[in-house]
Amino acid sequence: MGSQVIAIGLVMGAGIATFVMSTGLIDSLGETRRLYYEEFRFGDVFVDVKRAPEGLARRLAEIPGVRRVETRVTVGATLDVPGMREPATGLLVSLPEGRQPELNGLYLRAGRLVEPYRENEVVIGDAFAEAQELGPGDRISALISGHRRELEIVGVAISPEFVYAVPPGALFPDNKRFAVMWMGRDALEAAHDMDGAFNDAVLSLMPGASEPDVIEAVDALSRRFGGQGAYGREDHTSDMFLRSELDQLAVMAIVLPVIFLVVASFLLHTVLSRLISLDREEIGTLKALGLTDREVAWHYAKFAAAIAALAAVTGISAGAWFGHAMAGMYAEFYRFPALHYELAPWVLATSLSLAFGIALLGALQAIRRVMRLRPAEAMRPEPQPVYRPLLLERLGVAQALSPAARMILRHLERRWRRSILTCLGIATALGTLIASSFFLDTIDFMLDVQFNRAEREDVALALIEPQSLRALDDIRHMPGVMRAEPYRAVPVKLRLENRTRRLAVLGMRPGGDLHRALDRRQHPVSLPPDGILLSDMLARLLGARPGDVLTVEVLEGRRPVRQVRVTGIAEQYVGTAAYMDMDALNRLILEGPSISGAWLKVDGAAAGTFYDAVKRTPAIAGLSIRAAAISGFNETLAENLIRMTLTNIAFASIIAFGVVYNSARISVSERGRELASMRVLGFTRGEISAILLGELAILVLFALPLGMVIGYGIAAVVVESLQTELFKLPLVLKPATYGWTALVVVGAATVSALVVRRRLDRLDLVAVLKTRE
Amino acid sequence: MDQQSRQTAFRVKGLTKVYDMGEIQVRALRGVDIDLYEGEFVVLLGPSGSGKSTLVNILGGLDSPSEGHVFFRGEDLTLVGDKNLTLYRRNHVGFVFQFYNLIPSLTARENVALVTEISPDPLTPEEALTLVGLGERINHFPAQLSGGEQQRVAIARAVAKRPDVLLCDEPTGALDITTGVVVLDALERVNRELGTLTVVITHNAAIRHLADRVIYFADGRISRIDLNEQRMKPSEVSW
Ligand SMILES: Nc1ncnc2c1ncn2[C@@H]1O[C@H](COP(=O)(O)OP(=O)(O)OP(=O)(O)O)[C@@H](O)[C@H]1O
Numbered sequence A: 001m002g003s004q005v006i007a008i009g010l011v012m013g014a015g016i017a018t019f020v021m022s023t024g025l026i027d028s029l030g031e032t033r034r035l036y037y038e039e040f041r042f043g044d045v046f047v048d049v050k051r052a053p054e055g056l057a058r059r060l061a062e063i064p065g066v067r068r069v070e071t072r073v074t075v076g077a078t079l080d081v082p083g084m085r086e087p088a089t090g091l092l093v094s095l096p097e098g099r100q101p102e103l104n105g106l107y108l109r110a111g112r113l114v115e116p117y118r119e120n121e122v123v124i125g126d127a128f129a130e131a132q133e134l135g136p137g138d139r140i141s142a143l144i145s146g147h148r149r150e151l152e153i154v155g156v157a158i159s160p161e162f163v164y165a166v167p168p169g170a171l172f173p174d175n176k177r178f179a180v181m182w183m184g185r186d187a188l189e190a191a192h193d194m195d196g197a198f199n200d201a202v203l204s205l206m207p208g209a210s211e212p213d214v215i216e217a218v219d220a221l222s223r224r225f226g227g228q229g230a231y232g233r234e235d236h237t238s239d240m241f242l243r244s245e246l247d248q249l250a251v252m253a254i255v256l257p258v259i260f261l262v263v264a265s266f267l268l269h270t271v272l273s274r275l276i277s278l279d280r281e282e283i284g285t286l287k288a289l290g291l292t293d294r295e296v297a298w299h300y301a302k303f304a305a306a307i308a309a310l311a312a313v314t315g316i317s318a319g320a321w322f323g324h325a326m327a328g329m330y331a332e333f334y335r336f337p338a339l340h341y342e343l344a345p346w347v348l349a350t351s352l353s354l355a356f357g358i359a360l361l362g363a364l365q366a367i368r369r370v371m372r373l374r375p376a377e378a379m380r381p382e383p384q385p386v387y388r389p390l391l392l393e394r395l396g397v398a399q400a401l402s403p404a405a406r407m408i409l410r411h412l413e414r415r416w417r418r419s420i421l422t423c424l425g426i427a428t429a430l431g432t433l434i435a436s437s438f439f440l441d442t443i444d445f446m447l448d449v450q451f452n453r454a455e456r457e458d459v460a461l462a463l464i465e466p467q468s469l470r471a472l473d474d475i476r477h478m479p480g481v482m483r484a485e486p487y488r489a490v491p492v493k494l495r496l497e498n499r500t501r502r503l504a505v506l507g508m509r510p511g512g513d514l515h516r517a518l519d520r521r522q523h524p525v526s527l528p529p530d531g532i533l534l535s536d537m538l539a540r541l542l543g544a545r546p547g548d549v550l551t552v553e554v555l556e557g558r559r560p561v562r563q564v565r566v567t568g569i570a571e572q573y574v575g576t577a578a579y580m581d582m583d584a585l586n587r588l589i590l591e592g593p594s595i596s597g598a599w600l601k602v603d604g605a606a607a608g609t610f611y612d613a614v615k616r617t618p619a620i621a622g623l624s625i626r627a628a629a630i631s632g633f634n635e636t637l638a639e640n641l642i643r644m645t646l647t648n649i650a651f652a653s654i655i656a657f658g659v660v661y662n663s664a665r666i667s668v669s670e671r672g673r674e675l676a677s678m679r680v681l682g683f684t685r686g687e688i689s690a691i692l693l694g695e696l697a698i699l700v701l702f703a704l705p706l707g708m709v710i711g712y713g714i715a716a717v718v719v720e721s722l723q724t725e726l727f728k729l730p731l732v733l734k735p736a737t738y739g740w741t742a743l744v745v746v747g748a749a750t751v752s753a754l755v756v757r758r759r760l761d762r763l764d765l766v767a768v769l770k771t772r773e
Numbered sequence B: 001m002d003q004q005s006r007q008t009a010f011r012v013k014g015l016t017k018v019y020d021m022g023e024i025q026v027r028a029l030r031g032v033d034i035d036l037y038e039g040e041f042v043v044l045l046g047p048s049g050s051g052k053s054t055l056v057n058i059l060g061g062l063d064s065p066s067e068g069h070v071f072f073r074g075e076d077l078t079l080v081g082d083k084n085l086t087l088y089r090r091n092h093v094g095f096v097f098q099f100y101n102l103i104p105s106l107t108a109r110e111n112v113a114l115v116t117e118i119s120p121d122p123l124t125p126e127e128a129l130t131l132v133g134l135g136e137r138i139n140h141f142p143a144q145l146s147g148g149e150q151q152r153v154a155i156a157r158a159v160a161k162r163p164d165v166l167l168c169d170e171p172t173g174a175l176d177i178t179t180g181v182v183v184l185d186a187l188e189r190v191n192r193e194l195g196t197l198t199v200v201i202t203h204n205a206a207i208r209h210l211a212d213r214v215i216y217f218a219d220g221r222i223s224r225i226d227l228n229e230q231r232m233k234p235s236e237v238s239w
């Protein structure tokens, strides 16, 4: 029994552990975020403008419900990092001279803030500082609005608006090639030709203020100054990622613990039922001797309580340990002053009640049986089990079965409820494994679509300002450029009825080969000569279907408001997008031919000289390098995904092992006598093992397809619950994943079966013959 | 029949069996020497704890002695090892126990078929069951049979492989007299028709009349051996 207590304790413990880990993380992450946002005054509403005078700030502050306004200058820059050939992208944010900003404050990790009016001093983000091993005293060269600047790093900091900092347009952090930097307002104004003006405002709201009303008022006021449309935290990239992480954890905090605890409760039920059958006569005797029902029941309740205690202790400590490890992992992505995994008292209390509650649930039926058993009835041996021919045999098939096969099948059929539940238990193990591994396939698929089918350019080059088509020739003549396809990106607000979305419409040339919109089967969609193509997530958010006419509020240049017909939907897993023919887009915004940048194919051998040229070209705002994005992903997210998957393999194996081990032990207990009799009749150890293992093999065999269905189902639920504007996760499960997960489960089952098989070698043949069944 | 002209099946030499119980040692057999012949019907009698079951279990290859040797047709069973003991049981020995030890999930026929499938030259299950007078009930499960019927299925299962030796440990111990007679009839018939050496342990002294030889046990030793001039049929014995 000892080992069975451990097996069940482990399954239950795994449930408690996942609960403790994810609930604790939600708690810690949520609380850390709240405190950080509060202490460092994270804004509520954000708006970018082209160029606005400080006077606008005063009028923004007068909007009812607005508490504070912080204006800033933000500028993109190309950085030349010592020791790195390709340019890095910098996002420079201005700091008020000599003080912390009122909103989006900085938490200094090292060094100090910029001294007033020191135009060469910067504070850099800690992710970049870590990745490049830079710190106070180091220097870095930047190309800001066409001016080269030698900057001195004086501090390393983080800010609540960059908890999750990704390069513009990217999804995963690229800490080596993307830097957030803070610089004195004066210096940045000068560099960006913004004297006495700003291009970025952050607002905080009074408690109870209406965010939509404020956003509307901000839009109305900022329109004149090239306002790009205000948005709340809801649409703030950093917070959006953080929220989607918390949502994901919330799913994990429910799905996995429920699965583990239900399985554990079932295991406990079967073990106790068996134990009580074995102890039947003893129970009768004890009751006849005057022990009360309660006293006898307590004996078995103690068994359940021991398991609960074991599960609580191992589960809580393992959960806390995993929680710490995960918090450490999160700290790499989410930049907080400190992210500690804290085991809140309520999590502890809930875990304990879960453990004991589930144990009680599993033990309830068995204990009720003990209490109901009358002494006289109990002291009589249990009646011989009644078997029937198999359903299959009664139907006239299965005549050719050997007696051994019949033994296996009839036993399974007689205990059909337990057989089904055991089968379900094993299937659940497989399901859990599949459901926690599908992410690898899905991400793989998304990366493949993203980088091999949709965005195939080596480099996406962005210009600071839209330029005439002549710029394309200049780009084509840069060293190493083998192919260049221009694009035009125009910030707009799309509206259908009362639903609006802000984004940049991408104008492309038809027939382009590097950057393409795809259909459902990942084939390129041809661009309509006019009309707009929406990504499916965007179409969903706008409630738009092909044929609908959208209102397009252009947010730059002459800011016309136009109508455009939706001509198609493109399948896109990452972010939202809208595509148009480039000429049609330029016509729509009432401008002549112009480009915002180009997608390039670059000769690998000449990449170095190409990067050097980029660093010297003031008109270039920045590059996104495909290879860098992929390697950035592999270095960060992929590694963690693999670590998570390994953890899940361990958990799923615990279920598989626990269920199979338990089932095998009960089988041995129930059939020990028959198997010993068979040994007496001259059957070999191998032959009787085959009966035990055959029974398990059948259960596993049925469990595999069932588990695959369960796994697919759980994955589908998880995917559905994780759909965000950032990712439209496709549910991708490769055959290989079904294969290896099934192997893990079969492996765990085999190990536990073999462990139990060794008991058969110790069957005492002579002892069996001396006793009645 | 002349004892000397018969072939020896078992030759038991200086057999002792000591159960080591830590503090105390139980000497279940204290030096047993006996020859058992092909085809004879032997009854073992003796007080409880005198070592009868211990001897039979060793003869059947279920247990091994502490000292001494058991030769079966010249082969020393104490030297052949576990694998070969299994094969020995499979091919040569039939067992019948007080508790029938049938497989509850198999019908009478299937319980017998279980053994016939692994034997080189078996009776058919139907033949074996007919031999014990159970031709009708072959598709019943053990739970649907009376104790005597179950015991006869056990005998059918034991003899279906045409064993060379049939070892029975209190085969009627759990049965009333009438049922016991039916079971003994079956044993007697198997011994007569198949010529199987049959060893029966019993506490019922009346059964000694069925035997060619009666071996008395006391305190781990053979105390006496009686020869019966005339074997009786179970129906002739006064119970
Ligand atoms: N596994 C065992 N461990 C310890 N002692 C044992 C074991 N099996 C038998 N004995 C002891 O060996 C002695 C002989 O036992 P055995 O079963 O051979 O007696 P028996 O003659 O068959 O008695 P009965 O007529 O009651 O069946 C007894 O004293 C018994 O207690």
Ligand SMILES: [Mg+2]
Binding pocket: B052, B053, B054, B169
């Ligand atoms: Mg005995």
